Amino acid sequence: MTKAKRIPPFLLRLLALSATISATIVLVTSHDSAEVLNMSFVAKYSNSPTLKYFMIVNAIASGYSLVLLFVPSKSLLWHFLLVLDLVITSLLISSISAALAIAYVAKKGNSHAGWLPICGQVPKFCDHVTGALVAGFAAVIIYFLLLLYSIHNVLDLLSTAKA
Amino acid sequence: MTKAKRIPPFLLRLLALSATISATIVLVTSHDSAEVLNMSFVAKYSNSPTLKYFMIVNAIASGYSLVLLFVPSKSLLWHFLLVLDLVITSLLISSISAALAIAYVAKKGNSHAGWLPICGQVPKFCDHVTGALVAGFAAVIIYFLLLLYSIHNVLDLLSTAKA
Structure with a gap:
C-alpha cells in the first residue's frame, strides 16, 4: 500500500478506538438507584448479561484498535487484518x-410478556446506556467503512495486477 | 473463477437458503397460549419487535440466497457480491x-429489572423460538464461511496475479 492510502484507515482506526473506549467507559460508569415500593433498587450494567457482553466486546475492540495503530502494514499481516477486522466488526x-x-425493553417494556419498563425509575442509568449505545453504533459504522475500504483496495489491486 | 471453485460456495448457499427458510417458517409458526391468574395470554413472535426483526431479516436472506443461485458468476457482479454478502451477514x-x-430474558428473566421468565408458561412457543435461533445461527456460520471463502479467493487471485 502506498503511504497516501494508509492515512484514511489510520484516521478511521483512531476514530474507532475513541468510539469503543467511550462506549466502554460510559457503560461502566452507568449507575442509578431508585426506591420502588419501599425497596431500594440499584441499576448497573453488570446486572444484565447482555450489557456485560457489550462492555467486554467494546473493551476487546479498543485493545485491538490500539495494538493495530502500532503494527506496520506488511502484506502478509494485512492478509489476516481483513479477517480480524471482519471478526471484530461481527x-x-x-x-x-x-x-x-x-x-428497548428497558425503555418501552413488553406488555405481552409482563415486562415493565424501568427507565422511568432509573433515568440516569438509561441515559448512560443510551450514550454507550450511540458510541458503540459509531464504532460499528467506522469498522464497516474500514471493511469496505479494505475490500475496495484488494479488488482495486487485483484489477491493476490483471491489467 | 474456475468451475471447481464454484461448487463449494454453491453448496454453502443452498445450505444457507435452507437454514434461513427454516428459521423463518419455524418462527412464524410459533404459537402458544396460557392462563395466568385467570387471564388468557397468547405468545406469538409478532408480540416482540425483536423477533419480528429476526423473522424479516431471515426472510430477506432467504430471498437473497434464492436469487443468487440463478445469477451467473461474472467478475463485475462478483465484485458487488462480496459487499452484498457482507451486508446480509451483518x-x-x-x-x-x-x-x-x-x-435469554424469556428463559431466565432478570430479577434486577423485575422481568419474570415466561418459558415456563408457554413452553411450546419457547421451543419454536429455540429451533428458529438454532437455524438462524447455522445461517450465520454458513454466511461467515462464504465470506472467508470469498476473501481467501480474492487474496489468492491477487498473489497469483502478482507472481
Missing part, C-alpha cells in the same frame, strides 16, 4: 444489537 | 444477537 454488531434489544 | 448477526438477548 462482534461489535452482535453486541450492540443484543444491547439495543434489551435497552 | 443483518443476520444483528438479528440473531438481538433475538438471543430477548430469548
Whole structure:
C-alpha cells in the first residue's frame, strides 16, 4: 500500500478506538438507584448479561484498535487484518444489537410478556446506556467503512495486477 | 473463477437458503397460549419487535440466497457480491444477537429489572423460538464461511496475479 492510502484507515482506526473506549467507559460508569415500593433498587450494567457482553466486546475492540495503530502494514499481516477486522466488526454488531434489544425493553417494556419498563425509575442509568449505545453504533459504522475500504483496495489491486 | 471453485460456495448457499427458510417458517409458526391468574395470554413472535426483526431479516436472506443461485458468476457482479454478502451477514448477526438477548430474558428473566421468565408458561412457543435461533445461527456460520471463502479467493487471485 502506498503511504497516501494508509492515512484514511489510520484516521478511521483512531476514530474507532475513541468510539469503543467511550462506549466502554460510559457503560461502566452507568449507575442509578431508585426506591420502588419501599425497596431500594440499584441499576448497573453488570446486572444484565447482555450489557456485560457489550462492555467486554467494546473493551476487546479498543485493545485491538490500539495494538493495530502500532503494527506496520506488511502484506502478509494485512492478509489476516481483513479477517480480524471482519471478526471484530461481527462482534461489535452482535453486541450492540443484543444491547439495543434489551435497552428497548428497558425503555418501552413488553406488555405481552409482563415486562415493565424501568427507565422511568432509573433515568440516569438509561441515559448512560443510551450514550454507550450511540458510541458503540459509531464504532460499528467506522469498522464497516474500514471493511469496505479494505475490500475496495484488494479488488482495486487485483484489477491493476490483471491489467 | 474456475468451475471447481464454484461448487463449494454453491453448496454453502443452498445450505444457507435452507437454514434461513427454516428459521423463518419455524418462527412464524410459533404459537402458544396460557392462563395466568385467570387471564388468557397468547405468545406469538409478532408480540416482540425483536423477533419480528429476526423473522424479516431471515426472510430477506432467504430471498437473497434464492436469487443468487440463478445469477451467473461474472467478475463485475462478483465484485458487488462480496459487499452484498457482507451486508446480509451483518443483518443476520444483528438479528440473531438481538433475538438471543430477548430469548435469554424469556428463559431466565432478570430479577434486577423485575422481568419474570415466561418459558415456563408457554413452553411450546419457547421451543419454536429455540429451533428458529438454532437455524438462524447455522445461517450465520454458513454466511461467515462464504465470506472467508470469498476473501481467501480474492487474496489468492491477487498473489497469483502478482507472481
